[in-house]
Amino acid sequence: MARNKYPELTVERILDAATELFFEKGYENTTIQDIIDALDGLSKGAIYHHFKSKEEIIIAVTERMNRQMDDQLFEIKNQRGLTGLEKLRKFLILAIENPKQQEFAKAMPNLLKNPKFLALQLKSSIYDIAVKVIEPLIREGIEDGTIKTDYPKELSQTIILLINIWLNPFVFYCTEEELNRKYLFLQSLMEGINVPIFGDENLAHLKQLRNFSKE
Template sequence: MKKKYTAKEARNLILDTASLLFIEKGYEQTSISDIVTGLDGLTRGAIYHHFESKYHIIVGIAKRFIPEQELLDSIDKRDDLSGLGKIQTILLESMFNEDITKSTVISLSLLRDPVFISIYNTQMCEVFVPIIERYIIAGNADGSITSPQPAQMAEVVILLTSTWFIQALFPSTAESFFEKLKAAQYVLKQSGVNVISDEVFSTIVQKLTEAAKR
């Protein structure tokens, strides 16, 4: 008897299966039929119920690296955070949120795939740039940020806190990673958007150190 899946379980199974196939065979070489074969009881129809095409599947994989809308909305509603504080909270959630970590662990190797990196960067920019721009404007108003170009600085924040740290694009050792983190901290601080403050820097180092010991 075929196992019955909830909509969320079916979607996750499709994304997990596709991730492994994209890593093994490459995105271009993987077909919908390949994905169906790797599924446990789900049909081609089930795939198309959740995703319009193979492209929408890889977009779905990329979106797993982004906090869900519910979490983003909860950060947006927090009156105790400044504009800068909201950006910092999004950064830390993106890096260390348990749900994101669990759902992306299978897909990490895809960050070496040029097709996936392109889609990943596009999704990051489409989702985060408007949000960060809005928080930079809010930060300019509440005094936590001093940046005369909110739209452009929002893009710089994404480049320095996301794209620059993709190992496949900019290889680094564990030691040089922290040097890059210091460089990003310096650039953002000098730009008036101190996202990687000393406190945030320490939090990142602590969490990465703890993760390395597991």
Template sequence: MAREIKRPEIRKNEIIDAAQKFFFQKGYEQTSIQDIIDALGIAKGTFYHYFFSKIDLLDQLIDRTTSEICSSLKPILNMDMNAIEKFNKFFQALTVVSMQNIDVFLVTFKVMFRDENTIIRVKMYRRMVDKNTPLFSSIIEQGIKEGVFNNPYPNDAAELLMQIGANLDETIGRLILHENETLKHLAKIMVQKIKLYLDAMERILGAPKDSLRVYILDDYEEMAKMFYKKLRDKEDV
């Protein structure tokens, strides 16, 4: 039987989609290139036409995922807003995405925090920092010009905030997945960590106190309830 010929971008994305499924189900280390080839019914040469190795495939999967997230946030840079409004809008948009795609995020949390997927998690965070830093830096530069931020190193400040944010995400992710975590404690710790991050943001940027509202705390309390309920499959939380 003749093999189906597909456009390069379609075939490449099919391979990435299959890899994502295997990486999530089996873990990166436990997935072989042969697993992916067999699942798609393609020749080994087809795989190596698009990817040099499994690590190259992982890099391109992470790049595609982070690019999709960043693309959804870029329009905020061109909105008619001052820097603080843009900063708040940027982070609040991420919260909305999380709330709208809670089932996807739950699967991602479960997979990303497996020991065998440590390499995926580290690479994902690094790629997010690299891609979002220029966006943050642009907003910080605008804030410096407007006189609302007081930090002479916008790019370094943006990268530092992204790194702290990645650490916050990991802390919250581990809390959400902890089997013995109570809803009350989960919501309390999430809000506490977010308040600490807000304070760090304002100090690093030299922004007026209480000017940043990048997280809507009521939304995060509601998100904690949603995560808790779905993970534990309870009707009443």
């Protein structure tokens, strides 16, 4: 059998097809056979050569989407003319209001019922977003005087865990009233420590995301 000279292109084809199917049908309702059928000319063996299971495919899809999101976050981080606090607010808007969130929400399995995916979310939150994006913005805000805290590392981790886990309707499903109370509490909490990053406009987008979440 001829060796595939461009395995990275094959992986991208698989991920492209899987992403489209996950968005259209959801992870739970997509089968490996669906992915094979969408890849004209690619055999089941070729898929299993790169991915041992559908679970491995969704993990790779998630990591690729996270990398795309990281590029946008670093654009904010490197933007000139904004204070650390203003950049932190822009990051929050991107994190909550990104239109890809709704599509991604439909694609993902229920996180509480899938510990591996929840663990990936936690790992990405702490080691990628908090360390690489939020903490540097907080330190920038400390330097320019717009943020006052003696705990930039701890604050960055707290913010992202509250947003990505506690406030995330795909982790903890909640009613609209419960979501309102959570958001208002978080808004009050951040204002109480002089980091007012949550605006009222963000809540409407959170409510839209909640409508895609799964009990």
